[in-house]
Amino acid sequence: GGGYDAYAIQQKWQARWAEADPFRAGGDTDTRPRKYVLGMFPYPSGDLHMGHAESYAYVDVVARFWRHRGYNVLNPIGWDSFGLPAENAAIQRGADPGEWTYANIAQHKKSFRAYGSSYDWSRILHTSDPEYYRWNQWLFQRLYERGLAYRKESPVNWCPNDQTVLANEQVVDGRCERCGTEVVKKKLTQWYFKITDYADRLLDDLNQLEGFWPQKVIRMQRNWIGRSVGADIDFGIEGHEGTVTVFSTRPDTLHGATFFVVAPDSDLAAELAAGSSAEVRMRFQDYLESVGRETDIERQSTDRPKTGVFLERYAINPINGERLPIWAADYVLADYGHGAVMAVPAHDQRDLDFARAFDLPVKVVVDTTAPVTGAIPVIELDESGVPIDPGADEAALAALDPAKTGIALTGEGRMINSGSLDGLSKRNAIARIIDQLAALGAGRASKSYRLRDWLISRQRFWGTPIPMIHTADDRIVPVPDDQLPLTLPDVQGLDLTPKGTSPLGGAAEWMQTTDPETGEPALRDPDTMDTFVDSSWYFLRFLSPGDPDKAFSTQLADRWAPVDSYIGGVEHAILHLLYARFITKVLFDMGLVDFTEPFTSLVNQGMVLLSGSKMSKSKGNLVEFASSMIDPGADAVRVAIAFAGPVEDDIHWEDVSTTGAQKFLARAWRVVKDITSAPDVIWAEGDQALRRVTHRVLADAPGLIEQTKFNVVVARLMELVNATRKTIDSGAGPADPAVREAAEATAMILDLFAPHTAEEMWEILGYRPFVGLVTWRTPDPTLLVEESVTAVVQVDGKVRATLEVPTRIDGAELERIARADDRVLRALAGREIARAVVRPPKVVSFTTR
Ligand code: ANZ
Numbered sequence: 001g002g003g004y005d006a007y008a009i010q011q012k013w014q015a016r017w018a019e020a021d022p023f024r025a026g027g028d029t030d031t032r033p034r035k036y037v038l039g040m041f042p043y044p045s046g047d048l049h050m051g052h053a054e055s056y057a058y059v060d061v062v063a064r065f066w067r068h069r070g071y072n073v074l075n076p077i078g079w080d081s082f083g084l085p086a087e088n089a090a091i092q093r094g095a096d097p098g099e100w101t102y103a104n105i106a107q108h109k110k111s112f113r114a115y116g117s118s119y120d121w122s123r124i125l126h127t128s129d130p131e132y133y134r135w136n137q138w139l140f141q142r143l144y145e146r147g148l149a150y151r152k153e154s155p156v157n158w159c160p161n162d163q164t165v166l167a168n169e170q171v172v173d174g175r176c177e178r179c180g181t182e183v184v185k186k187k188l189t190q191w192y193f194k195i196t197d198y199a200d201r202l203l204d205d206l207n208q209l210e211g212f213w214p215q216k217v218i219r220m221q222r223n224w225i226g227r228s229v230g231a232d233i234d235f236g237i238e239g240h241e242g243t244v245t246v247f248s249t250r251p252d253t254l255h256g257a258t259f260f261v262v263a264p265d266s267d268l269a270a271e272l273a274a275g276s277s278a279e280v281r282m283r284f285q286d287y288l289e290s291v292g293r294e295t296d297i298e299r300q301s302t303d304r305p306k307t308g309v310f311l312e313r314y315a316i317n318p319i320n321g322e323r324l325p326i327w328a329a330d331y332v333l334a335d336y337g338h339g340a341v342m343a344v345p346a347h348d349q350r351d352l353d354f355a356r357a358f359d360l361p362v363k364v365v366v367d368t369t370a371p372v373t374g375a376i377p378v379i380e381l382d383e384s385g386v387p388i389d390p391g392a393d394e395a396a397l398a399a400l401d402p403a404k405t406g407i408a409l410t411g412e413g414r415m416i417n418s419g420s421l422d423g424l425s426k427r428n429a430i431a432r433i434i435d436q437l438a439a440l441g442a443g444r445a446s447k448s449y450r451l452r453d454w455l456i457s458r459q460r461f462w463g464t465p466i467p468m469i470h471t472a473d474d475r476i477v478p479v480p481d482d483q484l485p486l487t488l489p490d491v492q493g494l495d496l497t498p499k500g501t502s503p504l505g506g507a508a509e510w511m512q513t514t515d516p517e518t519g520e521p522a523l524r525d526p527d528t529m530d531t532f533v534d535s536s537w538y539f540l541r542f543l544s545p546g547d548p549d550k551a552f553s554t555q556l557a558d559r560w561a562p563v564d565s566y567i568g569g570v571e572h573a574i575l576h577l578l579y580a581r582f583i584t585k586v587l588f589d590m591g592l593v594d595f596t597e598p599f600t601s602l603v604n605q606g607m608v609l610l611s612g613s614k615m616s617k618s619k620g621n622l623v624e625f626a627s628s629m630i631d632p633g634a635d636a637v638r639v640a641i642a643f644a645g646p647v648e649d650d651i652h653w654e655d656v657s658t659t660g661a662q663k664f665l666a667r668a669w670r671v672v673k674d675i676t677s678a679p680d681v682i683w684a685e686g687d688q689a690l691r692r693v694t695h696r697v698l699a700d701a702p703g704l705i706e707q708t709k710f711n712v713v714v715a716r717l718m719e720l721v722n723a724t725r726k727t728i729d730s731g732a733g734p735a736d737p738a739v740r741e742a743a744e745a746t747a748m749i750l751d752l753f754a755p756h757t758a759e760e761m762w763e764i765l766g767y768r769p770f771v772g773l774v775t776w777r778t779p780d781p782t783l784l785v786e787e788s789v790t791a792v793v794q795v796d797g798k799v800r801a802t803l804e805v806p807t808r809i810d811g812a813e814l815e816r817i818a819r820a821d822d823r824v825l826r827a828l829a830g831r832e833i834a835r836a837v838v839r840p841p842k843v844v845s846f847t848t849r
Contacts, residue, residue, distance in 0.1 A: 040568030163498025226450025463528030686738025
């Protein structure tokens with residue numbers, strides 16, 4: 001007797017796995033093909049919740065699947081254990097961030113063991129271990145040598161609450177990604193990684209990922225890099241040495257420029273204002289202060305009134321010598337393009353809004369009523385070779401006057417009022433004007449990117465110390481490689497409360513060092529690195545996590561990397577994935593890896609929601625991972641998650657039935673208990689109908705798993721268990737070989753979702769562990785042939801043909817076959833079918849006129 005005891009089964013198999021460690025990746029001598037399956041490693045902040053339960057359940061499905069398919073699978077786990085959550089928790093509790101971190105990690109490990117995740121437990125890494133972070137420092141030095149790590153003073157995003165700088169990527173809608181505080185700008189000297197050097201490659205290589213990464217992530221990365229193609233144009237400034245350059249995506253509209261705008265917070269604006277009257281200087285100062293309080297988002301918002309200050313200075317249009325008044329206005333950003341624009345109000349909405357607010361002229365240079373057909377315009381020239389005005393429809397154009405309508409003409413058309421450009425299409429006008437500007441030495445084709453360099457300095461304790469030395473004579477030199485790791489000082493006695501400077505600065509002894517070149521006293525850099533540095537290359541460290549001599553082995557990277565299947569949340573669509581892609585390309589350029597993209601395929605799971613919102617501690621709707629498993633058991637939680645819907649969809653936790661999942665598992669287990677045949681039965685002698693169901697599932701499941709349709713596979717397993725039960729109860733009985741065959745297939749496939757139960761079933765079936773290592777059964781093709789029926793085709797009430805068709809044929813297909821049949825065509829003799837009645841799979845009836 002005895003029922004299905006999820007808890008006992010779980011305990012038993014977790015102990016066996018812990019003892020035998022069966023899921024270690026095979027080493028050098030393993031000749032199987034390889035798969036690297038990786039879940040984004042967790043932050044050890046608090047306990048794991050249902051979002052983790054979901055993500056790591058999917059990871060385990062994929063890892064287990066490839067093992068069954070005969071692959072040598074690498075599926076490691078580690079912790080992204082530096083960062084603000086630990087530091088903030090430590091400050092709140094007055095504790096050591098390390099203690100808090102490692103206590104959480106211990107809890108996580110227990111939870112993953114209790115979940116039955118099939119990790120290679122020999123490869124654990126924690127990024128906060130000196131053995132790990134010394135290689136962040138090594139990486140920093142290599143970037144520094146290549147000119148890819150540099151310091152500069154610039155306005156940075158500053159979170160007044162966390163008292164630290166943030167990368168652009170960590171500012172969401174003008175607020176700190178972590179705490180939601182409004183981010184302000186502050187001028188600081190900081191370390192940057194020069195990711196902009198890789199902008200084109202980061203963008204172009206996204207094409208390779210098309211079809212393997214979610215469309216949404218590719219799109220987000222493209223937008224983030226934000227490449228714009230256009231021209232740089234140099235304008236002279238009256239009373240100013242040299243020229244000022246603007247970036248424009250519409251150099252074709254140069255003749256339509258009627259004023260010039262500089263970002264108020266740019267050096268140029270300050271310089272121009274300084275050369276102006278006292279009154280202008282005062283107005284400019286006031287304006288600058290008010291702009292300093294605005295976020296970039298506010299500044300770019302199109303629906304707020306335009307503001308600005310006329311600087312009483314003039315720019316000179318290089319193409320026609322026109323004087324353009326120069327304004328400082330907040331809609332122009334200091335750190336995009338060159339921080340200055342030529343304003344073309346007729347064809348740019350922002351410029352038009354500004355022109356209307358300050359009564360500036362509007363000059364139309366593109367006739368958007370003129371049709372543009374094809375890429376090559378026909379330009380009529382007069383006898384002196386000047387293009388004849390293509391004849392803009394004056395009335396139609398007048399109706400579109402942007403000065404009156406307030407709507408900028410952004411569409412395609414033909415150039416007008418533009419001298420020798422008149423009549424050209426936009427594309428050709430752009431090519432022509434760039435040539436003309438080049439001839440004048442006043443412009444050239446150019447690109448601009450939204451992407452900024454990656455700011456990596458953080459004024460916090462719990463991170464990788466930046467391995468640089470500031471010498472007494474103001475040089476900045478790297479900590480020599482043989483002095484790495486540069487470990488964190490003891491936290492005892494350090495004040496971690498955020499105050500805008502790094503707590504490491506307070507570690508007086510630690511800060512003192514010597515100049516490696518002169519031996520003179522020198523100071524360390526007190527900042528730590530953004531933790532996204534840690535996660536930008538960790539997938540390589542998993543290949544040899546204990547290596548004391550190098551960050552990773554090129555030879556092992558050749559063997560295992562890139563990651564075949566990467567699984568994690570869409571919240572990492574930009575930051576982590578972009579940085580990892582960048583560092584991978586740098587490592588490629590260093591000759592250390594032979595690939596340029598780190599993650600061959602990417603799966604983003606949906607979120608787990610409770611009452612419609614994302615689970616979080618602050619909302620009080622958090623279901624903790626460990627407690628979720630107590631009652632139904634780990635297997636039921638995993639099955640319920642997999643069954644809840646497509647991987648990429650959100651899961652509404654209140655709709656998820658772990659009870660239903662547990663019942664299903666109990667049913668599967670009972671089938672096995674009821675079997676009376678021995679392992680050596682001859683399957684071919686079993687019930688054919690059940691055999692067909694079994695082999696169909698064996699044949700279909702691999703494709704479904706590869707398409708991450710896990711829910712469909714669970715549904716098919718449920719059908720298989722039901723069919724097996726039916727055969728036991730009403731058909732050939734528990735001794736039928738087909739029943740055993742079905743149960744064995746069930747155990748093997750169920751291992752993907754409910755590994756404890758599957759192992760238990762496998763043992764009851766008379767086999768030695770582990771079902772997790774069993775090779776997928778090859779379906780018998782003769783059992784996959786569709787069953788067929790005879791369909792009849794009538795024409796005007798007379799049977800004209802019979803067809804052998806699959807039982808599961810649909811109406812459209814049946815009608816198509818009937819219409820194409822020779823005998824039917826002969827019976828129709830050219831007459832048209834007026835009505836078709838189709839009843840799949842057996843009847844088609846055509847009526848002619
Ligand atoms: C003249 C012009 C005429 C423009 C026209 C557009 C339309 P994207 O596509 O985002 O790259 N611009 C350049 N630098 C800027 C800055 N620092 N802050 C705000 N705006 C800036 O936009 C490029 C266009 O944005 C540039 O092309 C420039 O305006 C403006 F009919 O130049 B354009």
